[in-house]
Amino acid sequence: MKEPSFYRLGALGLVAGAVLALAFNVLHPRTSVPGTAPQLALAAGSALWAVDHLGILLGTLLITGGLVALAAALQDERGAPWARYGQAGALIGAATLSVLMALDGIAFRRLAQAWRAAPEAERPALVQAATVAREIDFALLAVSTLELFGLTIVLYGLAMSQSVLFARPLGAAGVVVGAGGIADGVLLALQGPTVFAFNVLFTIVSLLATLWVLIVGVVFWRRAATLTP
Numbered sequence: 001m002k003e004p005s006f007y008r009l010g011a012l013g014l015v016a017g018a019v020l021a022l023a024f025n026v027l028h029p030r031t032s033v034p035g036t037a038p039q040l041a042l043a044a045g046s047a048l049w050a051v052d053h054l055g056i057l058l059g060t061l062l063i064t065g066g067l068v069a070l071a072a073a074l075q076d077e078r079g080a081p082w083a084r085y086g087q088a089g090a091l092i093g094a095a096t097l098s099v100l101m102a103l104d105g106i107a108f109r110r111l112a113q114a115w116r117a118a119p120e121a122e123r124p125a126l127v128q129a130a131t132v133a134r135e136i137d138f139a140l141l142a143v144s145t146l147e148l149f150g151l152t153i154v155l156y157g158l159a160m161s162q163s164v165l166f167a168r169p170l171g172a173a174g175v176v177v178g179a180g181g182i183a184d185g186v187l188l189a190l191q192g193p194t195v196f197a198f199n200v201l202f203t204i205v206s207l208l209a210t211l212w213v214l215i216v217g218v219v220f221w222r223r224a225a226t227l228t229p
Helices: 004-027 036-045 049-073 080-117 120-161 168-191 195-224
Strands: none
Touching: 004 049, 004 195, 036 080, 036 120, 049 080, 049 120, 049 195, 080 120, 120 168, 120 195, 168 195
């Protein structure tokens, strides 16, 4: 068993990561005008675009580290197999989201800057390239939603519901929230970023999942002292 300081560091990662993810999601530049060209104009004109995506990535990586520590804390519990699968899901989900943040936060912004600086005759080709990039963005979003907000949280919820370290309702809440993430990931994959799947359900699921992680981090911090080597 690891030292209590390892678990505290993991708990701190969950809390700090959740706060960062919430903050940078709130700060994320948005436009109500549909279409690729308005999105290009938004990305090109936003000084926060790349920083915001890197902030979301940092928050996700901190959460992932915290989930690894949480799986270690649950290794002697009845739900340990669920936690091990959850850890694998967290690592795969974080890798997928890293690609998404690189594409949307860095590559798309460079496309946007090139589009803004290009002569009018060259802009349609750049809009077409950006449209392809956005399609890849939404495909990655569907997969990362299914993995991170869906399967991973369900698996950790199942593990925690069989643990003496955490209250069963907290684990059950994770299963419910994660089920919503799975449903949204499937909808995004099958239907694309519709108003319901993206604007409504994704907003709800991502917010609830992040709040759940925050609460788990606080409880984990309090329980860390009881986990002796």
